[in-house]
Amino acid sequence: MEPALPRRTHGKLAPDSLLIDAFDRYIEPLFPNAGVTLDIAGGTGRHAIFLAKKGWNVRLTDIAEAGIANARANAGSFANRIDFRVEDLTRFDGGRESYDLILVFFFLRREMFPELVKALKPGGLLIYKGYTRGQAKFGGGPTNPDYLFGENELLDSFRGLQVLHYAELIRDCGRAELVGRKVHVPAG
Ligand SMILES: C[S@@+](CC[C@H](N)C(=O)[O-])C[C@H]1O[C@@H](n2cnc3c(N)ncnc32)[C@H](O)[C@@H]1O
Numbered sequence: 241m242e243p244a245l246p247r248r249t250h251g252k253l254a255p256d257s258l259l260i261d262a263f264d265r266y267i268e269p270l271f272p273n274a275g276v277t278l279d280i281a282g283g284t285g286r287h288a289i290f291l292a293k294k295g296w297n298v299r300l301t302d303i304a305e306a307g308i309a310n311a312r313a314n315a316g317s318f319a320n321r322i323d324f325r326v327e328d329l330t331r332f333d334g335g336r337e338s339y340d341l342i343l344v345f346f347f348l349r350r351e352m353f354p355e356l357v358k359a360l361k362p363g364g365l366l367i368y369k370g371y372t373r374g375q376a377k378f379g380g381g382p383t384n385p386d387y388l389f390g391e392n393e394l395l396d397s398f399r400g401l402q403v404l405h406y407a408e409l410i411r412d413c414g415r416a417e418l419v420g421r422k423v424h425v426p427a428g
Pocket residue numbers: 280281282283284285286301302303304307327328329330344345346347
């Protein structure tokens with residue numbers, strides 16, 4: 241996939257351009273009948289709502305009760321496709337082979353990486369996007385390096401997946417983005 245071009249979408253509910261592009265290029269072709277997705281630290285629900293509108297069943301998790309309440313209100317009539325969960329993801333357990341698609345946007349907790357792969361069904365997709373250390377010179381985003389990806393770190397963290405798309409964005413921001421598919425199921 242070509243590095244994502246900025247899309248002219250506005251407002252707090254505008255999905256990230258990575259998800260919009262990945263939907264056309266990977267999600268819809270691989271899952272024409274939709275499926276089950278997990279939106280990790282889903283905030284206001286912008287990605288959960290985008291997918292619910294496309295016919296997906298979504299579990300949205302976030303620690304912020306008020307955020308979840310906002311997400312539910314934002315979802316309107318699509319709320320019945322979304323399972324809203326107030327959860328502290330420092331204790332994440334996504335189960336085994338539970339999801340066709342897992343989204344992680346702007347939330348970094350390295351300890352959960354193996355759990356994310358475990359929670360994907362065989363053939364499932366992980367879409368991950370976050371800030372890199374390169375973000376520092378633009379302002380905005382976290383300043384603590386523990387919450388920033390190093391060079392190639394996101395890529396190297398999910399080498400067990402088939403990498404369908406990887407990019408590190410450096411113009412006007414520092415971001416890393418990955419679309420990976422679980423084609424090899426780890427033994428055990
Ligand atoms: C930068 S926002 C990203 C929201 C969403 N993924 C998006 O891109 O619109 C980070 C989110 O992580 C959530 N969060 C922070 N720490 C968390 C934790 N320990 N467990 C679950 N969610 C957490 C926050 O409440 C917030 O909604």
